[in-house]
Amino acid sequence: MRVSLWHVSVSLVLMAGVVAGVSIHRTSVxxxxxxxxxxxxxxxxxxxxxxxxxxxxxxxxxxxxxxxxxxxxxxxxxxxxxxxxxxxxxxxxxxxxxxxxxxxxxxxxxxxxxxxxxxxxxxxxxxxxxxxxxxxxxxxxxxxxxxxxxxxxxxxxxxxxxxxxxxxxxxxxxxxxxxxxxxxxxxxxxxxxxxxxxxxxxxxxxxxxxxxxxxxxxxxxxxxxxxxxxxxxxxxxxxxxxxxxxxxxxxxxxxxxxxxxxxxxxxxxxxxxxxxxxxxxxxxxxxxxxxxxxxxxxxxxxxxxxxxxxxxxxxxxxxxxxxxxxxxxxxxxxxxxxxxxxxxxxxxxxxxxxxxxxxxxxxxxxxxxxxxxxxxxxxxxxxxxxxxxxxxxxxxxxxxxxxxxxxxxxxxxxxxxxxxxxxxxxxxxxxxxxxxxxxxxxxxxxxxxxxxxxxxxxxxxxxxxxxxxxxxxxxKLEARPPRRQMTGTPEAQGHIVYLQNCQSCHTESRAGQPPAIPSLIDIVGRSGADRVRTAVHDGLPPMPAFPDLMDEDITNLIAYLKDPSKGEVPGDILARMMAPAPSNKPKLGPGGQRYWTGYGYMNSxxxxxxxxxxxxxxxxxxxxxxxxxxxxxxxxxxxxxxxxxxxxxxxxxxxxxxxxxxxxxxxxxxxxxxxxxxxxxxxxxxxxxxxxxxxxxxxxxxxxxxxxxxxxxxxxxxxxxxxxxxxxxxxxxxxxxxxxxxxxxxxxxxxxxxxx
The missing domain is CATH 2.140.10.10 (Quinoprotein alcohol dehydrogenase-like superfamily)
Structure with missing residues (x-):
């Protein structure tokens, strides 16, 4: 038996006020x-x-x-x-x-x-x-x-x-x-x-x-x-x-x-x-x-x-x-x-x-x-x-x-x-x-x-x-496509935002994966645009926040969710927008190219x-x-x-x-x-x-x-x-x-x- 190497017991040498990971503002108790x-x-x-x-x-x-x-x-x-x-x-x-x-x-x-x-x-x-x-x-x-x-x-x-x-x-x-x-x-x-x-x-x-x-x-x-x-x-x-x-x-x-x-x-x-x-x-x-x-x-x-x-x-x-x-x-x-x-x-x-x-x-x-x-x-x-x-x-x-x-x-x-x-x-x-x-x-x-x-x-x-x-x-880890200047109707731009950020969890049909991931069909009508914006902006566990989405992106996403019928994107534009970043131009971060995956909940x-x-x-x-x-x-x-x-x-x-x-x-x-x-x-x-x-x-x-x-x-x-x-x-x-x-x-x- 080997106890985990990363278990650390009580340290008797820690000095008061000089403690790993601690900043202290003293007040009366x-x-x-x-x-x-x-x-x-x-x-x-x-x-x-x-x-x-x-x-x-x-x-x-x-x-x-x-x-x-x-x-x-x-x-x-x-x-x-x-x-x-x-x-x-x-x-x-x-x-x-x-x-x-x-x-x-x-x-x-x-x-x-x-x-x-x-x-x-x-x-x-x-x-x-x-x-x-x-x-x-x-x-x-x-x-x-x-x-x-x-x-x-x-x-x-x-x-x-x-x-x-x-x-x-x-x-x-x-x-x-x-x-x-x-x-x-x-x-x-x-x-x-x-x-x-x-x-x-x-x-x-x-x-x-x-x-x-x-x-x-x-x-x-x-x-x-x-x-x-x-x-x-x-x-x-x-x-x-x-x-x-x-x-x-x-x-x-x-x-x-x-x-x-x-x-x-x-x-x-x-x-x-x-x-x-x-x-x-x-x-x-x-x-x-x-x-x-x-x-x-x-x-x-x-x-x-x-x-x-x-x-x-x-x-x-x-x-x-x-x-x-x-x-x-x-x-x-x-x-x-x-x-x-x-x-x-x-x-x-x-x-x-x-x-x-x-x-x-x-x-x-x-x-x-x-x-x-x-x-x-x-x-x-x-x-x-x-x-x-x-x-x-x-x-x-x-x-x-x-x-x-x-x-x-x-x-x-x-x-x-x-x-x-x-x-x-x-x-x-x-x-x-x-x-x-x-x-x-x-x-x-x-x-x-x-x-x-x-x-x-x-x-x-x-x-x-x-x-x-x-x-x-x-x-399944995938490289997320880079942000590019989008064109078309707000619904079409919102459709691309959806495909890049939401589809892996909520599915292409927007039906979700209940009970963990809810359906987004008529979500704007059921919950209101403000609540959808808040969920995307702040996160709604288990869904994370999306800090890389601009306010305009979220507005377009809401437009698409409100009326998906107006969100059709021509195939050539969709292919360009969904293409991964070139391998010689890595995303930001010490690890180079970043990868994402949906949570992958498995339901029938x-x-x-x-x-x-x-x-x-x-x-x-x-x-x-x-x-x-x-x-x-x-x-x-x-x-x-x-x-x-x-x-x-x-x-x-x-x-x-x-x-x-x-x-x-x-x-x-x-x-x-x-x-x-x-x-x-x-x-x-x-x-x-x-x-x-x-x-x-x-x-x-x-x-x-x-x-x-x-x-x-x-x-x-x-x-x-x-x-x-x-x-x-x-x-x-x-x-x-x-x-x-x-x-x-x-x-x-x-x-x-x-x-x-």
Whole structure:
């Protein structure tokens, strides 16, 4: 066994104030003790994922195995069909629930009735940290604040009134584009859809930088909650003299982006340690301009939460060419090994692996070894020779897609054979097969495995639960044609922009690849030109921003999408515009010619995965032993279930589970519009609740006045497999269906509550 060479344990020689990757602005620390800290552990839901430790666990047990079938919906709050995207996680303090509501406003609700208490008008921002907000309160609770981001601005409001706190930053806002070593006006996207973490008087933030060349860097930062001043920053692409600088080309920090925590941060409040799951550097699938191991990309990184001082890291993928971000929150667990209690941090990845480390030293608890992996044949690329493989803890996802695993439920036999031929013809050497100029099979795919919100724990017995997607990707690197002066109608010019930038994912017919990549047919009519412009300009995960597109390009693209019939381009002009750059005139960048690929999601024409089921699972690990206790399909496809086909799992659930002391797991799936309830010990489904919309996000479990509630967000299911979609009318995104996007809240009948 060889421990990964890029694992670095706690350094005892780091000098305060002279720390790799850290700049510190010292301010006074206001020690805070929230009402959550004064409550019994795991009995509140004051924070995203339940608490700073991201446990996704509730010690409440009024709702249990014996009575969960009696749950009833007690209220619904409509958030409008243009509110949060891809799921949210409400937080609850006392009797107030804080959510993202209609028009991306932050709203306070009565947690027992859903009645509005106040609405903070965000002036219809293009983008908001839609997965939730962050709460802070002073020790005496006289000062209570909410923090969230809109349009790259960190904002703060009074939690009791919803009014802007003018003393924070510049009249209530801090520009997150500043202080990153780039010209702020060139940064199109930096805020994350995921809220940060509060520790004492600090808000610790990650970012969503986009996935393209020239994306901004993913520096980790902490801001003073009272003033908005930046307190510390950690450079995830090291600057000269900082640890890890030698793992990049010289001055890579000036042009490399990404390497960011767009997912979930976890804090060990007792020790003052913050854990960051970091993602891949840009560009995701080609790294000739970033030769090297590329620290701190794809690392679980531990920092001193107060100062940003480096403690330890482990890199799970060296020189990432697969977009194998870490984003599911690190889980703080106490397990028993060799008869002794051990505090550990557990991390799941997109690659299907689970890693377990000593929480303080970063030493792997179970062996991890470096193994040789297939190498790249792409010009200019130099893939890493080995990757770290856990040798004891088994993977939770498939890591190779063979031709005999093609989805047997694809209705057309000819289509099945076509997909089988594609699989057989691709470069397909299992996990870490690098992208090539031919078709390459990536398994798990870049949107498979563990994603945001997908982990939960049972702190009473050392069980780790991970929700996973099975979604292989078919990659093919190509040189993008250079920008040339275009002529013709706006629609024709927009057609060329579409072919150069959008077709690889949304397909030539604009039909998309649901559920991950939506159809663009009548997208302007359904969503409006402004929303389309924002999505292209800022990105809309998993779609990256397109920083190289000019405003005129986007305007022409919208014209084409609005009326494709006017977008015909003469063949000679199309051939000239789509021709690659001459080989003797490379694109900008140290690596020479740049290459791109679509994300390569593999679906049938019916909108079902190319790979056979299960398409999503929940896996329960006994982390005391590093073994799997059970694995089950998560949900199903309604159209298939109607034909008697069960056990398929849902397709592309977004969000994750919550575990409770009542013996339950709550998890929502949008392909069947159901909230599923499983036995946490066996994985057996106990009950399910069908909703009018597709549940997404992470449930919140809370108690008010002795009554336990379960809340989950949901939105219209327009990205499900074809037979399972909810239609929209042509008159706009908010026309049909009506009032189904929002927050659904359940509890036991009041008589049962009193009896308990």
């Amino acid at each position: 206001v020690v805070r003790a929230s009402s959550a800290e004064r409550s019994a552990p795991y009995t509140t839901w004051h924070n995203y994922l339940g608490g700073a430790d991201s446990a996704q666990y509730s010690a409440l047990k009024q709702i249990d195995r014996s009575n969960v079938s009696e749950l009833q919906q007690v209220w619904f709050y409509p958030a409008g069909n243009n509110g949060f995207r891809y799921g949210s996680n409400p937080i609850v303090v006392d009797n107030m629930m804080f959510v993202i509501g209609k028009d991306n406003n932050v709203v306070a609700l009565d947690a027992t009735t859903g009645a509005e208490i106040w609405v903070h008008d965000n002036q219809k921002p293009r983008n908001i940290s839609h997965r939730g907000v962050t709460y802070w309160e002073s020790r005496d609770r006289s000062d209570r604040r909410l923090l969230f981001s809109t349009d790259n601005m960190l904002r703060e409001i009074d939690a009791r009134t919803g009014k802007t706190i003018e003393s924070f930053g510049n009249k209530g806002a801090v520009d997150l584009r500043e202080g990153l070593g780039r010209v702020p006006s060139t940064i199109r996207q930096i805020q994350s859809g995921t809220p940060g973490r509060v520790f004492e008087n600090l808000l610790i933030l990650g970012s969503a930088t986009g996935e393209e060349y020239e994306s901004p860097p993913g520096d980790l930062r902490a801001f003073d909650i009272l003033t908005g001043k930046q307190v510390w920053a950690f450079h995830t692409v090291p600057h000269p003299g900082e640890m890890g600088y030698e793992t990049w080309p010289p001055d890579a920090w000036k042009y490399i982006g990404g390497t960011n925590t767009w997912g979930e941060i976890t804090v060990d409040e007792r020790r003052g340690i913050a854990y960051f799951p970091l993602g891949s550097p840009t560009y995701d699938f080609y790294g000739a301009d970033r030769i090297g191991a590329n620290l701190f990309s794809d690392c679980l990184l531990a920092l001193d939460a107060r100062t940003g001082r480096y403690l330890w890291h482990f890199q799970t993928t060296h020189h990432d060419l697969w977009d194998y971000d870490l984003e599911s929150s690190p889980k703080l667990m106490t397990i028993t090994r060799d008869g002794k209690k051990m505090d550990v941090v557990t991390q799941a990845g997109k690659n299907g692996f689970v890693y377990v480390f000593d929480r303080v030293s970063g030493k792997p608890v179970f062996p991890i070894e470096e193994r040789a992996v297939p190498q790249s044949d792409v010009p200019g690329e130099k893939s890493w020779a080995t990757q770290p493989f856990p040798t004891v803890v088994p993977p939770f996802a498939r890591q190779k897609f063979s031709a005999d695993e093609v989805d047997p439920y694809i209705a057309d036999p000819k289509e099945r054979e076509k997909i089988k031929a594609i699989v057989l013809a691709s470069r397909n050497e299992g996990i870490y097969t690098p992208p090539s100029l031919g078709t390459t099979m990536e398994t798990p795919g870049n949107n498979g495995g563990a994603n945001w919100g997908t982990g939960a724990i049972d702190p009473t017995n050392g069980t780790f639960y991970i929700q996973s997607k099975e979604a292989p990707s078919l990659l 024409t019916e909108g079902l995965p190319a790979i056979g089921p299960p398409w999503s699972t929940i896996t329960a690990y006994d982390m005391n032993k590093g073994t799997i206790k059970w694995q089950i399909p998560l949900g199903e496809i309604s159209a298939l279930a109607a034909k008697g086909i069960h056990g398929t799992g849902s397709y592309w659930p977004r969000g994750g589970p919550v575990v409770t002391a009542g013996g339950l797991i709550f998890a929502g799936t949008k392909s069947d519009n159901k909230l599923h309830i499983y036995d946490k010990d066996s994985g057996k489904q106990i009950w399910e609740i069908e909703l009018p919309a597709g549940p997404e996000g992470i449930p919140a479990v809370y108690e008010v006045g002795g009554r336990e509630y379960v809340a989950i967000s949901a939105r219209p299911n327009v990205e499900a497999p074809v037979e399972n979609r909810q239609p929209r009318s042509s008159s706009g995104a908010d026309s049909a269906p009506k009032q189904t996007q929002g927050y659904y809240v359940f509890a036991l009948p009041e008589v049962k509550t009193k009896a308990k």
